[in-house]
Amino acid sequence: MQNVRLTKTDFLIAKDCNKNAWLKLHKPDIYKAKPLTDFDKNIIETGNEIDELARQLFPDGALVENRDDIELTKKLISEHTSVIYQPVFSTNEYMAVADIIVWNDTQNAYDLYEVKSSTAGSDGEGRRTNEYVIDLAFQKKVIEMLGVPVNSYNLVRLNKEYVRGAELSIPDLFTIEDLSEEVDKVMADIASQMAGVREYLLKEDEPAGYCDCIYKTKGNHCTTSWYSLHELPEYSVHRISRIHKTKLSAFVESETLDIQALSYEQIETLSDIQQKQVNVAQSGKVEFDEEEITKFLDQLEYPLAFIDYETYPSAIPRFLGYKPYQQIPFQFSLHVIEKPGGEMVHTDFLHTDNTNPDESFLEALQVNLPASGSILVWNQRFEKGINQQLAERNPAYSQFVENVNGRVIDLIEPFDGNKAAYWHPDFMGKSSIKYVLPALVPDMSYKELLVQDGGMAADTWNRIVTGQFSEEEAQKHINGLREYCSLDTLAMVKIWEVLVQTVS
Ligand code: SF4
Known part of the structure; x- marks a missing residue:
């Protein structure tokens, strides 16, 4: 692979798992082997619908329709177009498509708005917030490289307290949070993280060794785990209900992947409910408590x-x-x-x-x-x-x-x-x-x-x-x-x- 222009989407996938992002680029057939369900497609459609609704917060903008239309973005920015939807920012190495930028006369710079269909914001789940901050930081880094003046980095999300009246109220449906300070806190590291991911993705050879998810329970494996963790037996120790990761790691380290292969001593380290699950799996017999x-x-x-x-x-x-x-x-x-x-x-x-x-x-x-x-x-x-x-x-x-x-x-x-x-x-x-x-x-x-x-x-x-x-x-x-x-x-x-x- 000669050049990889790392997109924000791939960077965020890699933040979760480098290997998964590598498969997306180098083995797309495997990455896409499990087709999207109608429900997954519905989530994507909903995301698009929310993006479009959020534009009503900043009406009459110019839309950059093509995701690679760098020239149109440049032109619109050079004209200080007051609202731009989907502007494309791209260098030789990186590419980010923002949701909305709005010209701020007082600051003589744009304010950037990232739209998310979630109701969680900086007051919500920590992991989510961190994801959004990283998302904005990636955009900021690319924008800085291009020298585009941007004053603030904001998150637009659904307002979980909003109760619909007879009509849908767009200003009440959304919450806007200025995350510029949080973004600044991670800027020192973001360039090296972006470079690290890009270097990893440039590798021609598939990363060797076990997938890290070998240490995670079944529910946390990704959609390509059938390929990356193909050595796992159907009923592996990863399916033990609510197994703690230290116990799971101990089983993996001792190369006991099949639930059938757990020894008496290993089973004894589990909770009563987990022991019951393993014993029933090993005996193949139904058990019940009549009383x-x-x-x-x-x-x-x-x-x-x-x-x-x-x-x-x-x-x-x-x-x-x-x-x-x-x-x-x-x-x-x-x-x-x-x-x-x-x-x-x-x-x-x-x-x-x-x-x-x-x-x-x-x-x-x-x-x-x-x-x-x-x-x-x-x-x-x-x-x-x-x-x-x-x-x-x-x-x-x-x-x-x-x-x-x-x-x-x-x-x-x-x-x-x-x-x-x-x-x-x-x-x-x-x-x-x-x-x-x-x-x-x-x-x-x-x-x-x-x-x-x-x-x-x-x-x-x-x-x-x-x-x-x-x-x-x-x-x-x-x-x-x-x-x-x-x-x-x-x-x-x-x-x-x-x-x-x-x-x-
Ligand atoms: S199974 Fe886990 S480690 Fe392997 S590619 Fe998927 S997310 Fe990454």
Whole structure:
């Protein structure tokens, strides 16, 4: 590779992992082998939409449409164009595209604004803030090399406190923070970091040795780990639930990567729950605590209602009373068993247009949920939280929601964390229904469905209500959503039946 013009995007990828950035440049087929899901694409589209909305804070700007149009940027800057969107700054070695620059007459220089779709800012998660500061510092370094006068470096992000009224208020939707001081603090190091990354990326030969992620748990591996960590067995020690990195490192150092190969002494260093996971994996046999499962089942009161919600996290609040990223509950599926040995009855709700579903959702809940008995969900924090938000936006339903939340029982409990009472080798340390269901009810699966997970359900709903499908396609996807959500609650019924059979 003769010349690498290091872009800000690649620099930020390399800040996370040099090897991953190297693969992106030198082995793009591997880097892109896992195609973006519709949900990933939706995140990108949302980011673009937010970029465009933020431009309304600084209207009437000139847009540099092509990402390599250095000449147009130069021309616009030399004319002191008051607002420029997407200006391109480039030297022989580095390239950065800013989001917005605005001419500041008082300072005789531009103010730069970096737009992020996140709600986290300097008051938010430290890692995020640091990322934004580094992002701005990269831009500042390139701009300084070019001698363009810039007065301040700012972050524009979504305001997490904003509650939408009848109309969307752009000034209230965004928060602007001047991060110039934070950026200055990292400037001393940024040039050497940029040069270091560039030098690494210029190497023709693939970096040798283990990927650093060999010391990280499965959930922290990147999208190219299937290639870089191909030596890992399917059920490796990285899948041990909540394993501490010092223990993981000890196993890796002793070259024990397969969970099956852990010795008695090694297993003894783990917590009780982790030991249980490993023992079940090694024996290949199901284990359960009859007393605890009985206790769990005895608290359930008929009628039993198994319910599951699907929601869409709209970054830009779409309806009255919503905040950025607040979940829009657009669908539920409900299976009810009235009495022991009784028939199972299914009902559902799906909102299919781009209007606020709150009231119809609550009404449908009120009509279909039994007035008494237990309400079973999988991971109660989610459904209870959605109910709570629904009540805050619709106070007339507060009492109803309080009653519903008071009857919720979490079916995940016998499979999760400290309260776990049922262990199966195929759970692989997970308690998600996507792991529990195929292990307990092998003939039921999500594999053949049009909609296969919650992310896909959210994206599908958004595409239906925003008119991105033909009428025929929309109907097909409406059916797909119904099938998916009803399988979620039917799965819960089947899992409950397995628990009942286990102790009867
Ligand atoms: S698996 Fe980890 S170390 Fe390897 S390329 Fe991915 S992020 Fe980097």
